[in-house]
Amino acid sequence: xTSDLDLIxxxxxxxxxxxxxxxARAGCKVQILExxxxxxxxxxxxxxxxxxxEILDQLGMLERFLARPHxxxxxxxxxxxxxxxxxGDLSHxxxxxxxxxxxxxxxFLDFLRGEAAAFPTFDLQMSAPVTAFVESGGxxxxxxxxDGSERKAKLTIAADGRSSIARNxxxxxxxxxxxxxxxxxxxxxxxxxxxxxxxxxRGRLLVMIDRGDYWQCAxxxxxxxxxxxxxxxxxxxxxxxxxxxxxxLDLADLDEITDLHLLTVKLDRLTQWWRPGLxxxxxxxxxxxxxxxxxxxxxxxxxxxxxxxxxxxLRRGDDIDPLLHKVQDRRMLPTQIIQAxxxxxxDRVIGRLLQGGExxxxxxMLIRMLNRFPMLRRIPGRIIGLGFRRERVRSPLDxxxxx
Numbered sequence: 129x130t131s132d133l134d135l136i137x138x139x140x141x142x143x144x145x146x147x148x149x150x151x152a153r154a155g156c157k158v159q160i161l162e163x164x165x166x167x168x169x170x171x172x173x174x175x176x177x178x179x180x181x182e183i184l185d186q187l188g189m190l191e192r193f194l195a196r197p198h199x200x201x202x203x204x205x206x207x208x209x210x211x212x213x214x215x216g217d218l219s220h221x222x223x224x225x226x227x228x229x230x231x232x233x234x235x236f237l238d239f240l241r242g243e244a245a246a247f248p249t250f251d252l253q254m255s256a257p258v259t260a261f262v263e264s265g266g267x268x269x270x271x272x273x274x275d276g277s278e279r280k281a282k283l284t285i286a287a288d289g290r291s292s293i294a295r296n297x298x299x300x301x302x303x304x305x306x307x308x309x310x311x312x313x314x315x316x317x318x319x320x321x322x323x324x325x326x327x328x329x330r331g332r333l334l335v336m337i338d339r340g341d342y343w344q345c346a347x348x349x350x351x352x353x354x355x356x357x358x359x360x361x362x363x364x365x366x367x368x369x370x371x372x373x374x375x376x377l378d379l380a381d382l383d384e385i386t387d388l389h390l391l392t393v394k395l396d397r398l399t400q401w402w403r404p405g406l407x408x409x410x411x412x413x414x415x416x417x418x419x420x421x422x423x424x425x426x427x428x429x430x431x432x433x434x435x436x437x438x439x440x441x442l443r444r445g446d447d448i449d450p451l452l453h454k455v456q457d458r459r460m461l462p463t464q465i466i467q468a469x470x471x472x473x474x475d476r477v478i479g480r481l482l483q484g485g486e487x488x489x490x491x492x493m494l495i496r497m498l499n500r501f502p503m504l505r506r507i508p509g510r511i512i513g514l515g516f517r518r519e520r521v522r523s524p525l526d527x528x529x530x531x
Contacts, residue, residue, distance in 0.1 A: 133282070135158045136271055139286065141427070144285070144431075145160065147431035151442070154443060154523045159279065160252040161253055163255070167238060174231060176228065179514045183428060198230055204508065205325045218509040230340075258293065259274050261294075283405060289412060292412035295398070297406070299399045307348045309346045329488065334347050334348075334369060358385055358388070393417055395470060395471060397413060401452075401460075404449045409427065410426075411427060413459075429519045430459050432519040438455070439524070461516070469511075
């Protein structure tokens, strides 16, 4: 098990590929191990927020990224009590791209892989499932793959999502979630610059993301109720969706149970993201609710923070273990703030609405205030678009290895 790798990254999602790119850019020898043969997964997070595009801009990649096909969302709307309300506006953000870019995650990952390929110390291996960490002398020294082979590196980053094998080694706090989500898509009659639209009726919540020529829809259901819904059949589910949907939503495309893709919602975080030789980032460190669509973007910020703190010492061959806590120290507070907001929305709003009851006859005061005063809409727009404690790329470009 000999190797001259500086870094092994477990998982080729947004956090993993961005981390690999940044560490390789700084001159570290990096290998990413992704268990799947390709990036193609339907209904993964497709929202690239302004905070992520700021990072791409700092790296000189934003123009190339936006040259790829994508849709743009710069406002959030809510349909409640039979009326449309505008509750969020991103268009006034002072940033390079004041909108959410809607791009299939496989396209985003393919873009990052293409950019990272410019650095000779970057290596991404597909169909390479990691089954365990290898330990020696009380620290993680590498990984074991599904074929029994082992790889060794000075540092291992776990970026393998909410089912990360790092969660077998590190302490986890479960914050709970009262709902799961059925994802599906339905066609649109007209293509137009759209928005993120929420539709609320007592007992039913439907979120619609404008993807140009179709709506990407999320229908929220009580936690653990998926099998009961599926047993009722697609006609009954379509009726439930129609009860929450706006009148102009054509649900003809929703005609098979297989059209529904279940997302089991989790909200949790590791209380310690590291141990000697190992660091967890992204969903491996903190599984986010889909509320706000911010999971990808928080994961990207983790990757930037990790490279800022660790890339140069790792390249120099310094003892990296005493520095690992710096990533958690930097990223824990924004994680806690965002998860607290998501939990409040889940427990105080979504969970109660899913319980059913009397029809909603009036929008809450906050919704009415946001709709009435455009300046107020910038507040949720900023939270969704930029989050808290935005990172800036400070890891260097190694001029010798990067050319």
